[in-house]
Amino acid sequence: MPVLTRAPSRPCPISLQPFSSSSVFRKASSWGNDSGALKPSPVRREPDNATSAQSNTSPSSAPFLSSTLSASPAPSASSSLQIPSVSFASNQTSVTWSSGVTSRFHHLWLRDHCRCATCYHPKTKQRLLDTFAIPQDVTPSFVESTMEGLLVTWPGLGGPVSSGAPSQGADTTHEHGASDGSVPSTTTETASTGIEHQSLYPWSWLRANSYAPVLSSNMSSLDGAGDLQSDDLGMERRGKVLWGRGIASNPPTVQHQELASERGVAKWLSKLDAYGFCFIAGVPVTPEATQELIEKIAFIRPTHYGGFWDFTSNLAHGDTAYTSIALGAHTDTTYFTDPCGLQLFHLLEHSASEDGTPAKGGESLLVDGFLAAKVLRDVHPEAYRILSETRISTHSAGDEDTFIRPMHPRGYPILEHDDRTGELLLVRQNNDDRSTLKLREEEVMPFYDALRKWNEILTSTDGEYWQQLVPGTALSLLICWISAIANQRVLHGRSAFTGKRRMCGAYLAQDDVRSRTDVLLRRYPDVVHDGPRVPFAPSGGAQGGRFARGVWDDGL
Ligand SMILES: C[N+](C)(C)CCCC[C@H](N)C(=O)O
Numbered sequence: 269m270p271v272l273t274r275a276p277s278r279p280c281p282i283s284l285q286p287f288s289s290s291s292v293f294r295k296a297s298s299w300g301n302d303s304g305a306l307k308p309s310p311v312r313r314e315p316d317n318a319t320s321a322q323s324n325t326s327p328s329s330a331p332f333l334s335s336t337l338s339a340s341p342a343p344s345a346s347s348s349l350q351i352p353s354v355s356f357a358s359n360q361t362s363v364t365w366s367s368g369v370t371s372r373f374h375h376l377w378l379r380d381h382c383r384c385a386t387c388y389h390p391k392t393k394q395r396l397l398d399t400f401a402i403p404q405d406v407t408p409s410f411v412e413s414t415m416e417g418l419l420v421t422w423p424g425l426g427g428p429v430s431s432g433a434p435s436q437g438a439d440t441t442h443e444h445g446a447s448d449g450s451v452p453s454t455t456t457e458t459a460s461t462g463i464e465h466q467s468l469y470p471w472s473w474l475r476a477n478s479y480a481p482v483l484s485s486n487m488s489s490l491d492g493a494g495d496l497q498s499d500d501l502g503m504e505r506r507g508k509v510l511w512g513r514g515i516a517s518n519p520p521t522v523q524h525q526e527l528a529s530e531r532g533v534a535k536w537l538s539k540l541d542a543y544g545f546c547f548i549a550g551v552p553v554t555p556e557a558t559q560e561l562i563e564k565i566a567f568i569r570p571t572h573y574g575g576f577w578d579f580t581s582n583l584a585h586g587d588t589a590y591t592s593i594a595l596g597a598h599t600d601t602t603y604f605t606d607p608c609g610l611q612l613f614h615l616l617e618h619s620a621s622e623d624g625t626p627a628k629g630g631e632s633l634l635v636d637g638f639l640a641a642k643v644l645r646d647v648h649p650e651a652y653r654i655l656s657e658t659r660i661s662t663h664s665a666g667d668e669d670t671f672i673r674p675m676h677p678r679g680y681p682i683l684e685h686d687d688r689t690g691e692l693l694l695v696r697q698n699n700d701d702r703s704t705l706k707l708r709e710e711e712v713m714p715f716y717d718a719l720r721k722w723n724e725i726l727t728s729t730d731g732e733y734w735q736q737l738v739p740g741t742a743l744s745l746l747i748c749w750i751s752a753i754a755n756q757r758v759l760h761g762r763s764a765f766t767g768k769r770r771m772c773g774a775y776l777a778q779d780d781v782r783s784r785t786d787v788l789l790r791r792y793p794d795v796v797h798d799g800p801r802v803p804f805a806p807s808g809g810a811q812g813g814r815f816a817r818g819v820w821d822d823g824l
């Protein structure tokens with residue numbers, strides 16, 4: 269249990285991160301500090317001339333600091349390493365990073381995000397704390413800047429606390445119990461003991477979740493309203509390899525036999541994550557083997573086309589995919605509120621028809637929607653803005669038993685962004701499936717102009733990657749981008765064909781693919797794909813092939 273210079277009135281049930289405080293204090297003792305403990309100086313509330321606490325550290329702590337404070341900009345070589353300084357006033361706590369940038373966090377937000385074992389179940393990663401029992405004006409007794417993070421001490425507030433309706437003004441933060449992850453029992457703070465509560469927030473987590481301002485290690489600070497003109501749509505940062513027709517020289521591929529191991533599946537997902545598509549060579553030419561293959565990632569997402577599909581040009585399900593006509597670059601299932609995440613195709617057969625019509629055409633087309641979007645933004649920024657803001661709807665209505673449209677009555681934009689960071693999340697493009705445009709009069713012609721410019725890029729020969737699928741080589745493509753954020757990315761299509769052509773495959777849901785990718789790429793961080801690596805730094809401490817998910821992990 270950490271020994272802090274100011275022993276709280278009770279042991280502080282803080283679930284520490286891998287850098288256990290003993291290691292901190294062990295390192296601290298090497299700084300010539302006789303007690304072996306840091307001496308954070310608590311900061312009490314200072315209305316306007318807020319003071320800040322800062323513990324200077326010696327260079328000998330550099331390795332530890334660099335790993336603990338990796339989220340903070342590396343200090344200049346000449347400056348000594350400094351942990352952020354903190355202060356608080358009115359309803360916010362301020363953290364000033366070594367860069368000089370200050371992040372502000374509402375006290376209510378901080379208290380609500382305490383992840384000690386009494387406020388946050390260490391195993392289930394679920395909130396145990398009753399958010400609505402936190403006083404709206406909750407204010408720390410004091411805040412401290414420690415090696416591991418921001419340490420906030422909250423007062424135990426007045427009034428006996430029952431497990432029922434909160435009494436007026438009392439600190440009715442109902443705490444549930446066990447830090448061992450067992451079934452929580454309700455314990456409460458009572459005014460009579462004046463028990464304080466301490467919360468420790470790791471610096472890296474505070475930086476990653478700073479909202480005033482929004483910070484990002486690779487992107488300029490944004491005003492939080494989402495800046496579509498940000499220099500980086502987040503692709504390099506997310507380790508995405510953008511490609512054009514040149515990818516034909518070395519397309520991402522894995523061998524089917526590699527996928528017998530979980531590490532092999534991690535390699536497959538790593539390539540999918542980087543490129544948005546990946547071939548699998550050596551797949552037995554049967555629907556059964558193909559289904560077994562896709563289920564190595566996740567369970568199949570059934571749709572109105574069925575679960576595992578095995579289709580040909582018989583106009584089944586009333587969709588042109590079930591014909592022999594050409595299909596332009598598109599993403600599937602744009603009409604679902606939650607479009608499918610991964611699509612796998614495996615050509616089982618393409619031969620002459622019974623009437624002797626020869627097998628011709630049926631080539632497959634891939635286009636990197638994210639590269640196309642970058643080109644559109646750079647060359648036609650106004651068109652990019654229009655396609656990012658105009659809602660359009662699509663439908664699947666060819667089967668009399670089905671009429672699928674998205675939840676939002678006007679649908680969704682073709683280019684969808686994270687409105688906080690400006691990152692491009694999702695390319696949702698299927699002009700054949702588009703429903704009636706419902707725009708204001710003055711929007712109609714600008715929209716068509718933007719759409720035309722977008723189509724010119726999508727159909728540019730520089731961006732089109734054509735290849736002829738052959739039985740035994742399956743094609744997996746992310747119509748949903750797998751990374752921190754699920755997106756649609758790769759568009760696909762085909763040329764017209766003649767003859768008997770049989771294709772099989774299935775969809776996977778985006779959340780299931782993203783979950784599997786996140787888990788496996790953390791479990792096998794050494795898995796190499798050809799693109800830039802985006803280190804998965806499991807904050808739970810990677811121990812060999814498995815890692816313990818930490819309560820401060822990204823996304824929680
Ligand atoms: C893949 N499979 C043949 C089963 C269905 C194809 C669905 C095509 C539809 N127009 C869409 O874009 O979603």
Ligand SMILES: O=C(O)CCC(=O)C(=O)O
Pocket residue numbers: 589595600630631632760761762771
């Ligand atoms: O038949 C093909 O090669 C692809 C069909 C297609 O685009 C689809 O099913 O969405």
